[in-house]
Amino acid sequence: MDSKKEKGKREIWSKEMVLELCRFLNKYITKHGRTSSFKWVSLQPEFEKIVNHKFSSDKAMKNKYDGMRKEYNLWKSLKNGETGLGWNESTRQLMCLDEWWKTKTQGNSKVLEIKYNQPSIQLQEEWDQLFGDAVASGENCVAPSMDPTTFNEVHVENLEDDNVEGENLETHENNFYADFLTEVNQPNASTLSPSEVAKKFEKPTKGNTKPKPVKMKRKGRDSLGASILKDHLTQSNMNQQCALEILESDSSKLSQTTKFSIEGAVGVLNQMVDAGLMREDEDLWFFAIDLFEDPVKREMFINVRHDHSRLAWLQRKQRLAD
Incomplete structure (x- = not known):
C-alpha cells in the first residue's frame, strides 16, 4: 500500500534540477544525434546519480520532459504570438500590462504560472536547443520533439558496377560524348541515318553483338545539383533567420516606445x-x-x-x- 502511494506521489523539481535535466538531455543529443530517441530506462538512473536524488516513479524524467515541452510551446506562443508586447531584451522577460495577462489567463491556469515564474535566460537557451526545430539543410534532419523511429532510414551505398568491364560509369559517359563529337565532325556524318549512328556506338561483347546494358548506380556522394540545392536551402534559411531577427528587433523597439x-x-x-x-x-x-x-x-x-x-x-x- 505504501509503495502505491509512493508511486503516485508528485515529484518536486527545483529550478536547479530542471536546468540540470535540460543540460543532461542536450549533452545526450550532441553525442548521439537528434535521430536517437531517449532511453529513459537507462537515462533516469544516470541522472539520479548526478543530482543525488531518487525519484519515486521510474517515469519521472520522461513526464518532466513532456511537461517542459508543453511549457516551452506555451512560452513561445506568448512571446511570439502577439504584436506590440513589452519585452525586456536584457532580462528576456515579458513586461506586459496586467490586463493583457488577465486576458491570457482566462481558461488556462498555466499562463498564470508563467506570469509569476517566467523561465530564466539559461533555461530559455537550453529549451531552444532541446525543443527548437531542426534546420532543414541536409540529411538526418529531425526535430527533437519527433519520434525518430517513425522514419525510414535511407542508406546510400557506394556500389561497384560489375557489368562494365574495366571502366566505371563516368569513364563510359566521357568516352561516349568524345566519340560522338568526333563522328559528327566527319564529312560523311550527315549522310548517316539515326539508326546507323546508333549502331556505330554499340559496344559488342563476347558472343553477342548487342550492346551490354549499363546499370545506373547511386553514388555515395552528392551530385552537383544536390550540392547546389543544399547550399541554396542553407543560405535561404540563414537569410530568413536574419530577417526574423531584424523584424523582432524593430518590433521590440516600437513596442518599448509605445509602452x-x-x-x-x-x-x-x-x-x-x-x-x-x-x-x-x-x-x-x-x-x-x-x-x-x-x-x-x-x-x-x-x-x-x-x-x-x-x-x-x-x-x-x-x-x-x-
Missing part, C-alpha cells in the same frame, strides 16, 4: 481608477499626471508590476514633493 509613452502611462493610471484605487478628482491623480512629463519617472511607474505597488510609489513621490 512608455504618456498615453501608455495614463492608460495604466485609468486602469487604477477603474479598480477603485484612486479618483480622477483627487490631488494624487493630478500629481501623477504632472509626474508623467518626466520620461524616466513615467517608465519607472509602468515597470512596477502591480497597481497597489504603483499607488504606494505615487504616494511616496507626493510626500517627498510636499
Whole structure:
C-alpha cells in the first residue's frame, strides 16, 4: 500500500534540477544525434546519480520532459504570438500590462504560472536547443520533439558496377560524348541515318553483338545539383533567420516606445481608477499626471508590476514633493 502511494506521489523539481535535466538531455543529443530517441530506462538512473536524488516513479524524467515541452510551446506562443508586447531584451522577460495577462489567463491556469515564474535566460537557451526545430539543410534532419523511429532510414551505398568491364560509369559517359563529337565532325556524318549512328556506338561483347546494358548506380556522394540545392536551402534559411531577427528587433523597439509613452502611462493610471484605487478628482491623480512629463519617472511607474505597488510609489513621490 505504501509503495502505491509512493508511486503516485508528485515529484518536486527545483529550478536547479530542471536546468540540470535540460543540460543532461542536450549533452545526450550532441553525442548521439537528434535521430536517437531517449532511453529513459537507462537515462533516469544516470541522472539520479548526478543530482543525488531518487525519484519515486521510474517515469519521472520522461513526464518532466513532456511537461517542459508543453511549457516551452506555451512560452513561445506568448512571446511570439502577439504584436506590440513589452519585452525586456536584457532580462528576456515579458513586461506586459496586467490586463493583457488577465486576458491570457482566462481558461488556462498555466499562463498564470508563467506570469509569476517566467523561465530564466539559461533555461530559455537550453529549451531552444532541446525543443527548437531542426534546420532543414541536409540529411538526418529531425526535430527533437519527433519520434525518430517513425522514419525510414535511407542508406546510400557506394556500389561497384560489375557489368562494365574495366571502366566505371563516368569513364563510359566521357568516352561516349568524345566519340560522338568526333563522328559528327566527319564529312560523311550527315549522310548517316539515326539508326546507323546508333549502331556505330554499340559496344559488342563476347558472343553477342548487342550492346551490354549499363546499370545506373547511386553514388555515395552528392551530385552537383544536390550540392547546389543544399547550399541554396542553407543560405535561404540563414537569410530568413536574419530577417526574423531584424523584424523582432524593430518590433521590440516600437513596442518599448509605445509602452512608455504618456498615453501608455495614463492608460495604466485609468486602469487604477477603474479598480477603485484612486479618483480622477483627487490631488494624487493630478500629481501623477504632472509626474508623467518626466520620461524616466513615467517608465519607472509602468515597470512596477502591480497597481497597489504603483499607488504606494505615487504616494511616496507626493510626500517627498510636499
